[in-house]
Amino acid sequence: MTIRAMAAAAALSLLALPHLAMAGEKVKVKDITGREVEVNVPVERVILGEGRQIYFTGALDQDAPFKRIVGWRDDFQKADLDGYNIYLKKFPEMAKIPTFGGMKDGTFDIEQAVTLKPDVIVMNIDAKSATEESGYIEKLAKVGIPVVYVDFREKAMENTDPSMRLIGKLFGKEEKAEEFVKFHDEQIRLVTDRLASAKDLKKPVVFIERAGGYSEDCCMSFGNENFGRMVEIAGGINMAKDIIPGTFGTVNPEQIIASNPDQVIVTGANWELYVPGGAWVGVGPGADKALATKKLAKLMERPGFTDIKAVKDGNVHAIWHQFYNNPYQFVAIQQMAKWLHPQLFADLDPEKTFQELHQRFLPVDYHSGYFVSLKSGT
Template sequence: MRTMSRATVLATGLLLATVWPALADKVTVTDVTGRQVEVEAPVKHVILGEGRQIYFLAALDKQNPFEHVVGWRDDLPKADPESYQAYLEKYPDIAKLPTFGGMKDGTFDIEQAVSLKPDVIMMNVDAKTATEEAGFIEKLDKVGIPLVYVDFREKPMQNTEPSMRIMGKLLGKEQLAEDFIKFRADSIKRVTDVLDEKKPEKPLVFIDRAGGYSDDCCMSFGDENFGKMVEIAGGINMAKDIIPGTFGVVNPEQIIASNPDQIIVTGGTWEAYVPGGDWVGLGYGADLIEARRKLENLTKRPAFTEVKAVQEGNFHAIWHQFYNNPYQFVAIQEIAKWLHPELFSDLDPEATFKELHERFLPLDYKPGYFVSLKDK
């Protein structure tokens, strides 16, 4: 048997010393609630507390974002069937992934989660109260499974960057996370720099959250999420002083009295929830002709028929899931074009979204995310 030379032994030892910590290091992350959580990283087995967390996981793993996912919530096929189908075609094994119910509705199966032996469970911050009431963190601590909160929904303009950094650190993709954050910030700056310089008059905007999902009118956003996006894009969110939190309801009389200059409906294909509903079906590769037809139909709602936005054709729809992923900068660019077309004639949100796909995401870009009655 041949013995290794001293140089080979030293080189091997150096290699192990270099590689081993990367395989078995424990890192401490501060989640969006301020909890410090110790996790062995890079993580190899992850449970996604919401299926739509794949939006940010995909931005950090262009080759196979599902490689380390051992279980996920069952919401993506119902809430965003177009994206699910696209991922399914590229990664057919995701059909076999164990699925979970929601934490807030009490259908999350902790025993099943423990049996999958995850290195970490990623949970949205809106599930925090339900998680604590069920004592899940303590139960998971006993078996050595950390739970980390992220947020792209409650306060996305505040928590998207730290949430991306958390995932970057856990996956060992910290530089990629920073590259994404810079791309996002630069894309938003293309809007805010122009607005800061030109200081245009700000139109009054009503956001119809999931318009047509039900017969009731109207869900909207307070001073966060799409409400904040409208403000960044150079508008005044009509519901800012009506809704105290992120989500709430505005009655039809308030809309009529406020007479908004622009109306933006958030839409998606929600056949699984409301079969044959009046929702505007937007998403990956969506049929924009059909989406425009359904958008026009929503102008007949009693709250909208006489308002300025409808009369002047400033009635638009945007993909609802921008409210729940790190790609909000694309929505900000599109809203800015709607609100200030003369200032942003050269801005191309479709090109921005396409570049995002080319640089970071595993799917090829397909349009289907925006529609307007202004479209010819």
């Protein structure tokens, strides 16, 4: 085939895929809030409203996850130091990317953002109120910079798939986004289908503590969304669902004692830059599991925990906190299902699932350390 014929065939193949945006095409996209936004796609210059958004943008730009990123919020290193260092070792250029403060705390520098000439700014939905109140949307629109919202945190199980599809549209990686969504949904169904077919299933009551040991206060938790929803999908009963009306909130030690949960799951990460030497449980990529287990056991010595069923039976676990804010929730769901129903999910291997995710989609290698338990063999 001649070069001209090959070019003609390639053009015809693109015309046969009308859902894919042509290079430099201005399209209207609908973000997770329902806003219609005009964006030139595929975008080449992107500002991430949160540094940890690299968890999902990197799944689409696997070979060069920072090639479009011209600025990002300064949270990645502080909130996930182990993960940050793994990315930094492989992609040292990321240390030179300009950083921003947050919209919610009013430290976002709009003038700096304009000078970087982004094609789009990607914001988490939890920053929407602050963004609107400050007038950032209108100010940025005047200089031709669109803002789109995604959500992997407030209503993660509802908004993860459309958020990934939106980023796929913006990046010109729609087929890759669909491949990710398919894998994401299939892995969740491995849990939900088996639970649906199980007879006489007894659902344990689960207290999931958000960032246990991060502060001396007890205890942050989740309502009907985020990890609270994941617990329910994994075949448990979220202890705090009727106590906390929204996604995030707190419970007191007396409520934990009264509920007497069957299982306790604590979220944690390496927060040395936030709370140096804190009591938090440092699970995450490459974590010291022995140290994490020791710190988890220490947390169970606090008032409200010592005499509950979960602690007496050893059904106490720690899980990587960052599952609450990325599209890898299916790994957390599988691990929690295995903890809550060990016999039903004896053959399920969440570590293997996470390894496959890294091999197929992510720009860095897998490092174990995301989960620990006090009961041996779990």
